[in-house]
Amino acid sequence: MGKEIDIKVKAKFVSKISKGFPLIVKESIANLNDLQEEGSLVRLVDENNRFLAKGYYGIQNKGYGWILTRRENEKIDQSFFNGKIQAAYEFRKSFFEDGETTAFRLFNGEGDGIGGLIIDHYDGHYVISWYSKGIYFFKDYILKALQETVEVKSIYQKKRFDTKGQYVEEDDFVMGEQPEFPLLVKENGVHFAVYLNDGAMVGVFLDQRDVRRKIRDEYAKGKTVLNMFSYTGAFSVFAALGGAVKTTSVDLANRSLPKTIEQFSVNGIDPEAHNIVVMDVFKYFKYAVKKALKFEMVILDPPSFAKSKKFTFSAGKDYTNLLKDTISITEDNGVIIASTNCSTFDMKKFKNFIDVAFKEMNGKYEIMEQFSLPADFKTIPEYKEGNYLKVVFIKKIKG
Template sequence: MTDGKKRSSRNAHDSKPGRDTKRGHAGARQGPRRGKRTKDQFKPAVRSRGAKVRESVARWLRAGHPWIFRDALLRPLDGVEPGALMAVADEDGNHLGYGLFEPEGAVALRMVSHEVDFRWDEDTMLARLRAAKAHRERYVDEGFAGASRLIHADGDGFPGLAVDRYGEFLLVYKYAAAVDAYLDQLLPLLEQEFAPGGIYLQDRTRSVSAEDSQKRPPAAHLAGKAAPPEFEVEEDGLRFLIDVTAPVSPGLFLDLREGRRMLERVAKGKRVLNLFSFTGALALRAVRGGAVDVTNVDAAARSHARCRQNLAASNMDPEACEALTGDVFKHLERFRQRERSFDLVVVDPPPFSTVKGSTFSALEHWNQLAEAIVRVVEPGGEILAVANAASLTEEEFLGAIGEGSQAAGRSARVIAECGLPPDFPVLAAFPEGKYLKVKLLTV
């Protein structure tokens, strides 16, 4: 199972979310706890072409949840253009804000404002862009300024869109058809505020499966000069080769930065097994952190080749890591049979993957993966486990690890954890937005 095919659902915006009545979102049955609402806290703003939602959904919208699911609407929205700005009200006609219409998928409206009088125009976008820029200047340190997220969708007030900086190039991710209604206005503002060498667009409006990742076209060139086939970016003094034209991943997942830093802090003196190793970003941290041995496992030989390139670019021995190609489960079973064990296992699996007829799904198979891992961990050893699927809740994630550990006759305890870095801000009332879960466990 290759990490090279895996990040199709790297964040909450990648997936086509369904209705989940157990979790807090704008399609759920129960809203957040709240105090008593005053009579004129929300002004009536009934519009003939506006959308209406029931009160349980309205409570989540007032709390700041950015999505309205199609089955939460009190009446269908027919004849509306993608990206159209629509007023949203509760059952009594109290104005809740404005959303951008999405013609397909589970999400019907993406909230863009809670104001009574609002214009989704260049002035608004520029103000939000500058606020996002100021946030990064405050919270993003120079150690990774050349590779960071500049716009994180709803967290920065741009529904369905994210923008990453890789060196002098910007990579725009489009997660919703509604983005087409404002992208042309946003592009010159990105050029004005960030002065990139060039801008590329990756279309994520259709969920990526492991099977079709190779069929996807390269990222589209939108503005500026063309990017070279590969170039280097820096993160905390390490160098990584990037391809911003790649169909799925440019080669470095910016959201896992805090997890990489955690690994480097605990790797000293340990034998490390790195599963689903992809381009080796975690492996480089383990090597620099003082690991005595690092073994990478990935289904794609090209991932190991890129890891060696990244090691060399970072002035480390390109052969510092043992490279094993093939299915993770088969390699884990071989380790068990040969009684080969590790002090620290790093595992960042795909939400789904298929390798030679063997299918892995994070929603269904994390317990089996945890069991296989625990069997090759030294007593008192550690696991750095990463879940990046929005649809896998923290409870399900930890429950699967616990179940797998017990099946292997061991117990796992969480001793540290982290999530998204500060350039990936998430609205407080948006639990789906906290898609990344990184747990350090001792076994």
């Protein structure tokens, strides 16, 4: 693997790293100029040259690399990667044995011991997401480890890192037998049409599995449902299968219309019986108020950051206002499912956004239940940012 580079960790960061924090942040490095090639192995030492941990150098939006081991003599070789992938598989064995769910996460970055690496499973086909040139350097080890651990039909990869100043989100078939697309996978018995060869997003976000099941099994029956930032309509499909009277799916992207029609169709649902609206979500709120439209359930799952012609949305700054718009078109005793994948604030702060929104609308509410990441999205307590998903089911109480 070449020579390991010693990284001097500034004194104020030593304790955090010693307690298990896995990210190598730029501000913690005293000798930044010694880092040259991404993919280099690094030894983290304190200012007295005492060993702290070993990791790799790789620049991504979160930091300058990830810690791989806290054992000084452990080698970062084929055996190391085999062990990590095998342990990840063992942790998720029940998913592989569940015929009702064939789409899930096999490897979740630092939660499974290798930050910057994500591996998702789609009915025997795998998608590897590389978040830095640094982790991509270990590609051959990781591909071999994956093939030696599980039965692989095919492998696709998504490179999500900067190359020559350009942000790359490219698709790349790696190996195996390419499936016909759409590839039909299952989640709790429901079908999804996915495209592993279609850029960064394949057609469904796997982290909302538990929330979708809850909507179908306990909340949707007999309700009118509004699904905002609907993407390919996954929430709407589960609501419809759960007995919703009607769903309305709203998203700005033109492709959301054919994609949502497809997801309804592969589940035997007539898309004509539901509304699919291509519109800026913020405009739709105004439209709904103007037309006096109200819904018994509103699902709110915006991206952390979104930009349209007239609006820029940032979850950390604007979620309260988004909730206020939502409250205004939710029926009394209706349910708002508020969700965010923003990692810059925690559940406590998210609940504060909810409280402020209702107070400013002179409304009352009750929190019914809450969700974070499902079991296959393994996280570690030492890196709270990794447990990014926050979903709260809110009942709007008649005032």
